[in-house]
Amino acid sequence: MPESPIQTTLPTGRLIAANVIAALLGAGLGWGGAMALAEAPSAGPQTALGAGIAGVISVVLTVVIRPGQERPIFAAAMTLLAAGMSRLVAAIGGCVLLYFAAQIPAAPLLSGTLLTLLFVLFFEARIATSIFRRLTPPAGDSPTPSDTNTDEPDC
Numbered sequence: 403m404p405e406s407p408i409q410t411t412l413p414t415g416r417l418i419a420a421n422v423i424a425a426l427l428g429a430g431l432g433w434g435g436a437m438a439l440a441e442a443p444s445a446g447p448q449t450a451l452g453a454g455i456a457g458v459i460s461v462v463l464t465v466v467i468r469p470g471q472e473r474p475i476f477a478a479a480m481t482l483l484a485a486g487m488s489r490l491v492a493a494i495g496g497c498v499l500l501y502f503a504a505q506i507p508a509a510p511l512l513s514g515t516l517l518t519l520l521f522v523l524f525f526e527a528r529i530a531t532s533i534f535r536r537l538t539p540p541a542g543d544s545p546t547p548s549d550t551n552t553d554e555p556d557c
Contacts, residue, residue, distance in 0.1 A: 407474035407475065407476065407527070408471050408473050408475045408538065409474060409475070409536050410472065410473070410474075410476055410478050410484070410533060410534075410537055411470050411471065411472050411473075411478075412470070412520070412529070412533060413469070413529065413532075413533070414464070414469045414470045415464075416459055416529050417469055417526065417529060418464055418465070418525065420522065420525035420526060420529060421457060421460040421464055421522055421525075422461065422519035422520040423459065423463045423521075423525065424457065424460065424524075425453050425454060425457025425458075425460065425518050425521075425522075426436045426457075427517075427521050428452075428453035428456065428457070428515075428517040428519075428520075428521055428534030429449070429450040429453035429454060429457075429514060429518070430497055431517060432446075432449035432450060432452070432510075432513055432517050432518075433446040433447070433450045433452050433514075434446075434448055435449070435513075436448070436449040436513070436514075442507075442508070444455065444510075445460055445507075445509075445510045446510075447505060448506055448510035448511055448514070449510040449513055449514035450470075450514060451500075451506070451510075451511060451514065452483075452497055452510060452511035452513065452514030452515040452517040452518070453460065453517065454510060454514075454515035454520070455496045455497060455511075455514075455515060456489075456514070456515040456516075456518035456519050457518055458495040459489055459492045459493045459496060460482050460489055460493075460518070460519075460522050463485050463488055463489050463492070464485065465487075467481050467482075467485045469481075470551075473509060475534060475537055475538070478533075478534075479530065479534065482526060483528055486522075486523060486526070487521065488537035489522065490519060493515045493519060494512070494515065494516055496515075497511040497512055497515050502505055503508075517544040520524070523547065540543075
């Protein structure tokens with residue numbers, strides 16, 4: 403009888419907290435970097451706006467994927483990857499729409515957005531790695547082809 407796949411849930415609270423912290427880091431670092439490097443004084447708030455857009459989209463997508471639902475470990479990993487790609491497309495799309503609607507310069511918006519998405523990716527990978535590492539057996543515990551009993555002679 404085949405083994406059933408390992409089931410897991412992802413920590414919803416930790417993922418949402420990671421998204422919020424990533425948005426705050428993206429806004430803070432983006433604002434500081436924009437103020438230090440840009441000539442326009444409005445670049446700081448625009449960068450923070452981009453980080454806020456990415457933060458809101460990240461939290462919404464985290465809730466949408468229902469990380470607390472039990473699913474096979476492979477499906478949980480693929481759900482996080484799909485959410486990451488959806489987050490990227492939605493955040494960039496939101497910034498482009500805001501650029502065309504409000505004529506806000508694209509560079510500060512996108513820099514804040516991409517900085518936040520980078521932090522979200524880092525934090526989510528750390529959280530998922532800790533969960534998956536706890537659930538999967540160490541690499542040395544799986545049988546190797548030389549350990550299996552076969553009737554074929556070794557050549």
